[in-house]
Amino acid sequence: MFDTHELGRRPGALQKLTRSVPAPKDLGIAGVIGTPEGVPVELALRLESVMEGVLITGTARAAAEGECVRCLEPLSQEVAADFQEMFSYHDADDRGRTRAEPAADAEYSEDDDRLFIEDGLFDLEPVLRDAVVLALPMQPVCRETCAGLCSTCGIRLDENPDHHHDAVDIRWAALQGLAETVKDGEKDNMGGAEAGVDEKQEK
Ligand SMILES: [Zn+2]
Ligand SMILES: [Zn+2]
Numbered sequence: 001m002f003d004t005h006e007l008g009r010r011p012g013a014l015q016k017l018t019r020s021v022p023a024p025k026d027l028g029i030a031g032v033i034g035t036p037e038g039v040p041v042e043l044a045l046r047l048e049s050v051m052e053g054v055l056i057t058g059t060a061r062a063a064a065e066g067e068c069v070r071c072l073e074p075l076s077q078e079v080a081a082d083f084q085e086m087f088s089y090h091d092a093d094d095r096g097r098t099r100a101e102p103a104a105d106a107e108y109s110e111d112d113d114r115l116f117i118e119d120g121l122f123d124l125e126p127v128l129r130d131a132v133v134l135a136l137p138m139q140p141v142c143r144e145t146c147a148g149l150c151s152t153c154g155i156r157l158d159e160n161p162d163h164h165h166d167a168v169d170i171r172w173a174a175l176q177g178l179a180e181t182v183k184d185g186e187k188d189n190m191g192g193a194e195a196g197v198d199e200k201q202e203k
Contacts, residue, residue, distance in 0.1 A: 004047060004054050005120045009089075013049040018042070023062060024125055027132055028079075033066025033140045035079065035132065043124070053088035053117060060128055066140045070148030071156050081135035087115045087122040 007015045020040045027041075028034015035041065045058040064079045115122065147157035152165045 001121045001123055002045070002047075003121055004049075004087075004117060007047050007049055007054065009049055011049055011051050015047040016045065017047070018044045024129070027062075027129060028064060028066075029133055029136050029138065032069075032138065033064050033075075033077075033136050035062040035064050039063055041128070043128075045124075050086075053086055054122065055084070055086050056122070056124070056127070057084045058082070058124075060131060062132070064132075064136060068142035068146055069139045070141055070146045071158065072149070073142050073156070075140060075142045077140070079132060079135050081128070081131035083127050083131035085115060085127045087117045089117055 002017075002019075007013055020042050023035040023037055023039045023041050025037045026034065027037070039062055041060050041062040043058060043060050045056060048055040048057070060079075060081045060083070062079055063076055065074065065076045067073070068075050115126070145158075149155065150157055150160075150163060150165070155163055157163060
């Protein structure tokens with residue numbers, strides 16, 4: 001909650017302030033990237049008094065944590081979210097309202113979206129939430145050049161720059177298969193030997 005009493009209601013009055021607030025729960029894009037609850041959010045605000053309310057312009061900065069969409073490694077980055085929002089006085093709203101019966105649903109929903117100053121206080125949290133979600137990447141990456149994971153075996157390619165699968169590997173696999181067949185033959189012989197041992201033990 002922020003106080004507008006110091007600002008006053010004289011149109012044109014300006015107030016700048018900075019404040020550090022703990023991040024509310026679920027600040028960010030759920031399951032993708034966000035600012036953990038309680039992490040400090042640095043706010044720089046400009047409050048401007050206008051006829052019908054207070055116009056808030058500001059920037060929020062905070063650390064955000066998520067996971068790279070390509071390589072799935074944890075990542076952290078700073079988010080800087082700009083916002084501008086009008087908070088209206090209730091009495092100004094009453095003055096602006098027509099005397100006709102409020103009928104259209106559209107008008108109601110428009111009213112619901114409006115933010116108000118209550119007893120000289122306004123709540124920045126919904127504005128902060130929207131701004132942070134917009135400022136965060138929908139597809140965060142640990143770095144722009146992240147090569148992600150090998151689609152064949154899932155190994156992280158940035159850590160294995162020479163990693164590849166190609167036709168040579170397939171032929172090699174065929175040779176390995178052949179080698180295993182030979183080994184199986186050896187195993188059969190071994191099995192025979194073991195069976196002999198077992199027979200001895202039984203005696
Ligand atoms: Zn990555
Ligand atoms: Zn691979």
